[in-house]
Amino acid sequence: MKRRQLAIGLGGLVAGLGTRPAFAQTAAPYPAKPITLVASFSGMTDQMGRVLGEAISAKTGTPVVVDTKAGASGIIAAEYVLKSPPDGYVLLHTTNTTHAANQSLFKTLPYDYIKDFIPVTGVLRGSLMMVASSASPAKTISDLTEMARKQPGKLSFGWGASAVRAAVELYRQTASLDFVSVPYKTNAQAVVDLIGGRLDFMALDALTAAPHIASGRMRALAVTGEKRMPGYPAVPTMQESGIPGYSMTFWQGIYAPKGTPDAVIKRAAALLVDAINSPQARKFMATVSVDPFPISGDELMKFQQAEAVKWRAIVAAAGIQPE
Known part of the structure; x- marks a missing residue:
């Protein structure tokens, strides 16, 4: 009797163990809940985020919330995302300010632009x-x-x-x-x-x-760029205006906090690139005279590091002392 009870008990345990791995390995598809894009600046960053959010929501049925945390040269937004769970549901929508310029403008930062964030995709690039x-x-x-x-x-x-x-x-x-x-x-x-x-x-x-x-x-x-803006064809470039060699552009990118799973990064990147290429996003970018910039995370990492070098040279030549 005892042997039979033991056998039944072990059988139940094995059956239970047999079902648990399958359950544990079945993760909810991303996105399974609302995504928050934390915009580091109001204006174009905030509005571009809303356009991307609408495109992602239309495709997935999942709400995308734009939470604008402007101020302190984007540091407030960057720090907020860094402290968020690394699950892909809180992403940083930022600019070259936080990931190229601040590194030369501040003595210390509460984040490391290389170690603390995973580049997901570039968004846009334009002139001022x-x-x-x-x-x-x-x-x-x-x-x-x-x-x-x-x-x-x-x-x-x-x-x-x-x-x-x-x-x-x-x-x-x-x-x-x-x-x-x-x-x-x-x-x-x-x-x-x-x-x-x-x-x-x-x-x-x-x-x-x-x-x-x-x-x-x-x-x-x-x-400020090397070509005239489509929306303002009569406005010359700085070079055309007698400032030879002058060229300055800005850019936006999406980042996830360190520790975010690779599979989530890959899925988020795919959704964002589709959104960047959507008709509504292309229309918005044409309206504000910027170009789509959906480069990969690896390309964005290399690009931002090169941009940081350029900014360091500008800041040093200007004699700007880090704050």
């Missing part, structure tokens, strides 16, 4: 515009350059993101000029002062500048 208030006497970059040479150390520019600052710093270096740098928490705050006449000029992305240009309160002087 040098802009001035419509009340400014500068109607072209040539005008602004001449004004700066006549008034060294007098003209001011504002910035709320590293790309914006570096675009002007490179202009300063290339043309051997001297400007007053005025930092802001966000670019939007700097725009208010630019329109109000408290700043002389700044660099700005097309999305943020567009409504002010359309309303006549702001004037586009030049484009």
